[in-house]
Amino acid sequence: MRPSILLCVLWLLPSAALAQSRGVALYERGEYAQARRALEAELKTPGLAERERATARLYLAASLHELGELAATRAELEELARSHPDQPVAPALFPPEFVVLAAEARKHVVAERRPPPEPKAPQVDSTATPGEPPEVSEEPAPSSGRSRLLPEVFGFTDPSGRSVGVGGGLTYGSGAFEVGARALMGTQVAAGLQVGLVLGDGAFRPHVALRATAIPGLSAYGGGPVVGARFGLGPSFTALVDVGAELFNVSDENYRKFALTASTGLGFDLLSP
Structure with a gap:
């Protein structure tokens, strides 16, 4: 038998099998409501072969599509x-939009069958001493050593009170x-430089520093x-409270050479993420 004849025979065999179904015949005549009822009845038939059952369900879906459901x-x-995952939906027999719906339905069902991803096991310290419980590695904590730039008032x-x-x-x-520059506007205008340490990394952090101050109007420093x-x-704002004790070299006898001051204010971190 020539290969072309064999292909024709293979193509016509499914058509002959479909012709035996009343529901399929009604669908092919465009009588979609009658085809729906006939195909639903065929699917309820006891002992229906799997091939015929797959064909009946395919044409039932096609009839429902033509009815707009x-x-x-x-x-x-x-x-x-x-x-029936192996049942083909031939583009030559059905409308293109129906073929697309069938492909989407197949993808949805395949996705349902995929097992959920297994949770990753925690990394275990391979250098643990035998007999001791292994240490589970943790994610590194965010570094508290990032840079910051704070304008302050x-x-x-x-x-x-003088x-x-x-x-x-x-x-x-x-x-x-920390290092910072300061300008003070009071009875006299002053400028200063401060170098210090901020201890800890919580919301409350002690602060110690050394401060140098110059008062140009009094030729004092x-x-x-x-x-x-x-x-x-919060992530950007910082409240500050300081008490400082400074000894000044000043020629004006009316100005105190020792000053004890308290200051409080607010800073905003320009480098905050």
């Missing part, structure tokens, strides 16, 4: 993909280290220690 069409196509006073004013500054920090604290107010 898309939800029912998808349900039948998904059931066809589950029960603050108010200051001395215990006697020197009161406001000031501003710019502080750069990296890890625990001096410096001394500073203690205080920093309070985190």
Whole structure:
């Protein structure tokens, strides 16, 4: 037998089998409502062979599609993909949009069958000493040593209240280290430089520093220690409280050579992520 004849025979055999179904014949004549009822009845027939059952469900889905019942069409196509995954949907026999729906239903059913991904096991320290429980590696904690740049505004006073004013500054920090420049506007205008440490990495962080201050109007300069604290107010804002004691070299006898000041203010981190 010539190969071309054999191919024709193989093509006509399914058509002959389909012709035996009343529901398929009604679908091919365009009588979709009658085809639906006939095919539903065929699917309820006891002892129906699997091949005929797959064909009946395929044409039932096609009839529902022609009747505009898309939800029912998808349900039948998904059931066809589950029960008869090898059943072809020939583009030559059905409308293109129906063939597309059948392909989508098959993908959906295949995705349902895939097992869920297994959770990754925690990494175990292979260097643990025998007899000791292995250490489970943890994700590294976020580093507290990132850089920060804080413009600051603050108010200051001395215990006697004779020197009161406001000031501003710019502080750069990296890890625990900080360095900043300050300008103070009170009875006299002053400028200062401060170098110190901020301890800890929580919301409350103690602060220690050394401060140098110059008062151009009095030709005075001096410096001394500073203690205080920093309070985190979210990812960007920091409240600051400091107490400083400074000894000045000043020629004016009316100006105190020792000053004790307290300041409080707010800073905003320009480098905050």
